[in-house]
Amino acid sequence: MKKILILIVTTFALSACKTDIEIAAPSSGNADFSRYVALGSSFTAGVTDGALFTSGQANSFPVILSASFADAGGGTFKQPTVNSTIGINLDGNSKLKLFYETLCTGGKDFFTRYEASTGDASIFTDNVSSLGPFNNLGVPGTKSFHFNDQFYGNTTLGNPFYARFAKIPGTSTLLSEAVSVNPTFFTLLIGQEDIYDYALGGGSETNFDSITTISYFNSNVDVIVNTLVTTGAKGAIANIPDPADIPYFTTIPYDGLVLTAAQATQLNAFFALDPNINFQEGRNPYLLRDTTAVSGVRMLKETEYVLLSASYDSICNGYGSFDFVNNVVKGFRDRHVLDEAELNFIRGRINSFNDKLRQIAIANNLAYVDLYGLFRQLNSGIIVSGVKFTNKYITGRTYSSDGFTPTAQGYAIITNFFINAINATYNSTLRSVEVLKYPALNMP
Amino acid sequence: MKKIASATLLFLLIATSKLSGGGFETNTKTVSVTGMAGAQVAVPQSSSSAVYNPAAIGFLPKKMMFSAGISGLISKTSYFETGTENYHSAHPSRFLPSVSATFQINERIGAGLAYYSSFGYHHRWEDNWPGRFVTIESKLGIKTIQPSVSFTFAEMFAVSASALIHNGNYDHRKALATGNNEGEASLNGKGSGMGFMLGSFLKYNESLSAGLTIKWNGNLNLKNSTLAYSRIPSSWQDLYPVVDAFDITIRLPYCVTAGASITFNEDLITTAELSYSGWKRLDSLYFSSPVADGGPVYLRLNNSLSGRLGVQYAFVEEFIMKGGVTYEVSPYNSDHVIPSYPDANKVSFALGAEFKPKPQFSVDVAAGLENVFERKGVDADNYFYGSYNSTRYFFGAGINYHF
Incomplete structure (x- = not known):
């Protein structure tokens, strides 16, 4: 019995020793980082x-x-x-x-x-x-x-x-x-x-x-x-x-132009002669200035990016869409779009x-x-x-x-x-x- | 016999490297058994049978037995960043009360009642440690009330049934990466659950006895849990709305334990047992509603085995020494080491002593340590790498009284 107790106590004491975790030393391998x-x-x-x-x-x-x-x-x-x-x-x-x-x-x-x-x-x-x-x-x-x-x-x-x-x-x-x-x-x-x-x-x-x-x-x-x-x-x-x-x-989605039904109707009337522009209630693509387009602007495509340089300040001032107060189109300039x-x-x-x-x-x-x-x-x-x-x-x-x-x-x-x-x-x-x-x- | 006992002890020390078990199940449920490393399923000796195997109640030496005690756990968990010598540690401590009582109603029927800590852990890291975005503090505590009834069929065989009434809480706190001003998330839940335990006990002869228990712990259902955020910059607050009144389900493991004990003479008792624990039930913590930076928390646990050996020797009638060893291989997957509970294979050693100043009254003391071996790995969900090892010291004191 004493041997058993001695064994338990010895193992007890040994196990109390802290295990040191070895940390691999960094090495440069085949490279030389000195300069x-x-x-x-x-x-x-x-x-x-x-x-x-x-x-x-x-x-x-x-x-x-x-x-x-x-x-x-x-x-x-x-x-x-x-x-x-x-x-x-x-x-x-x-x-x-x-x-x-x-x-x-x-x-x-x-x-x-x-x-x-x-x-x-x-x-x-x-x-x-x-x-x-x-x-x-x-x-x-x-x-x-x-x-x-x-x-x-x-x-x-x-x-x-x-x-x-x-x-x-x-x-x-x-x-x-x-x-x-x-x-x-x-x-x-x-x-x-x-x-x-x-x-x-x-x-x-x-x-x-x-x-x-x-x-x-x-x-x-x-x-x-x-x-x-x-x-x-x-x-x-x-x-x-x-x-x-x-x-x-x-960050700025191509279709971040959110319109009411009335606004969509108003815009569609404004762009009635441009067959490529059609707005609806809800999310719509922003407008981009395009001299080749019938109305001088076109709707952005899903694959195109509005840059962060077209800040929300600009967007809030109507850029990328339409100034409903002054009835003026404010398409994004090309520098704000890829x-x-x-x-x-x-x-x-x-x-x-x-x-x-x-x-x-x-x-x-x-x-x-x-x-x-x-x-x-x-x-x-x-x-x-x-x-x-x-x-x-x-x-x-x-x-x-x-x-x-x-x-x-x-x-x-x-x-x-x-x-x-x-x-x-x-x-x-x-x-x-x-x-x-x-x-x-x-x-x- | 002493050689056999020594060999058995060595066997458990060496060969149990193929066993597994443990997890965060508490090994110090009662003080009187702590000294024998919790190996008690086949030992009818004290009211602790109300916890470990109520089928043995009919074979206890006294008609009414009562025990009460408190255990303490002091832990030190070390974390080493991968590839650096940076070191961090957690030093939580816990105190776990336990009470158990047994009563032999008649020759056939016995009853038991116990209150103890069945599961739990607590890790508290420094607020600025590298894993703060995974966990700063994580705490689980489950207390169980276990009423039991036993029925002895003959002089040598008995069965038992117990209800397991769990009450617990889970708290988790971590930092949130909300820019240079870090926020904090705090998850709190309290709840209850039910399970059951079936036991059987065989007293083959005066020297040899055996026990088998099947424990279904059920689930701990944390109702009305809350996830609160603090120190969140105003620009991030929409991302972190307070979520309350959701539920978390913790599926507790089932456990099957088989053990045998040999009484060599009136002075020397040895016992050994194996447990198979169904930790795979707890593969994750389930959240009833989606929460930002919340659950489910994947644990990826495996079912496992554990082995325990206990021995006690009465030097004189008034003084008994106890000893025990446990080996557990972690149910935590080797490729998923989580800092909230960086479990690993572990071995624990316990020593205890029982003093009997009066025939009906005795005092138990026990102490030991649990060495959680080094584990190097990654929290696979959070990509948090590092190495851990832990040492836990446990101690306890209790009283026993019989009528």
Whole structure:
């Protein structure tokens, strides 16, 4: 009996010892993260809420990624920091502030206003080039042909976001800045501005701007990637998402024009000579200015997008429909809409660009980050530690108030996509970042 | 015999890795049996038979027996984020009273009445821990009143029937991702349920006895539950309307337990038993109406087995030592580890002692620990990854009186 008791007591004591859970150490695998440079545009720079400002930049995806790199041999990661709470964008505007107020329709919804009357222009005059070289070479507005453009850093003709930190303004390029770091690893987000500068402007209203040609894009990508890999660097290249998966294009429904029976009758009488326009009580497509249409406007199609730039303020003032008081048609301007032709043009380029990006990633054994797939997945949602992220405007938690750039948590999700692709390509064991510790939106 | 007992104990320690059971069924239902790790279905010894196998009431040593006690549970559950060294812990504690009484009405018929905690758990994490959007605090407590009647057919065999009258509450609290100002959701429900238990007891001879119980716990129906939200920004309040007066159904597991005991002499009793628990009934918590960020909550449980071994030895008539071990493999699916109850295979060890200052009166004390082994996994519904392990300390004190 005593032996039994001794056995029980001994086992009792042994079992009280705490089990230590072993944590796998992060490793770089076949990659070397000691000198990491990030090349890209708005996403890489850390633009959020429509502008570049201090706290947004502090949570850019390369910063978040570099923190994971740091556990696997990564070195310091330096950004051309801006010192501003309201920030600025290329249009000179400040960051946006979110509101939730009653609309003309009677319901409440989210909309934005600029946080200040103008952006903080001191950012552009605050030259920080002496603090370089920088690891984050993300510059808002950068298209594929800007990376190797020496005039892009020109203080008067170039991009002011780059000019403020260019090593030799008017001479050095973003690509030469990257090479000067002697990078061991790079991330490249290229082509987004080529596509979305066009798409965010509603397409080709003025034909002033269009999307980079496929051949020009391909040659730019070849130069950039070949230059970087020639240094011996490994890296990750991300592809380009579709506008269907970005709330800037999908938040305002094409058929948000709600009419009473009397209003529908009045409009049908007004457009009696146009056989393509027919209103009914309830939801109706908005109207778009179209010089080829009989009445100068046409009804939007289900496949077309009203952009977030056609704010509810405008819609409440009759835009997209009809001014019943003054009996005036107020169709949306083309810059507030992506029509079918423009979307087909955009998607054709996205497909071509993404093909190129995938091919060059494979050819150079680089990680290929499927942002297109990630953003598509956000339609159904991605659940992170009990929180569902979708591409729904504001309540989807992924995108910032501008409807295009992510929140810090959205950037963290993107970072984890990079980490997954890098680990899969280079047999590294980078740790995923904790998405929910990063800032979310400031909700009204 | 001692070698057999030692070997049996080792067998349970090692071979029961293929057994499973447990879940959040309370193992410390009465103090006098806690010291034997709850192995009592085949041991007619105290009024605890009113809980574990009322068919044994007719074989108890005294006509009227009464016990009362209280058990305490102190838990520490550790969570480690996947891929990091970040560590978080939960430290809830619970106190569980129990009362049991048995009465042999005549040679054939006996009656029992017991009140105890049948199921429960409590996990309370830090408000800012990474899993706060899944759970901050989750608590289930079910108290059961069990009236029983037993019928002894012959000197060696008896059967019993019991009603299980459950009363319980379920509370769950978690954070809501409503921007930088996080909100909170709080689900509260109270309710009752009914089940039954059938028992049989065989006293083969003075040394060997066996017991078999079938317990159908039924459902716990939480009526008029409420889901309330707090700290929700005004712009999100339409998404989170308060929902009240809905029902939650918790399907409790059934359980079949078979055990045997060997009395070597007047001083030494050993017992072993196996339980098969139908935890699969509780595959989810069902909500009667849809609620934002509410149910159903999928648990994906499996049916399971558990094994227990108990031993007691009377050094002198006034002092009895007890010991026991339990091994349970979690009914929780290995690919679905939920932080509100991060269950895993577990082993528990118990020690107890009974002092008899007077022939009719005795005092029981018991203590032990339950080691919930490390489990690494994901909450498959919430994509919350991590590793958990838990240690629970239990202790109790009670009194026994017989007439």
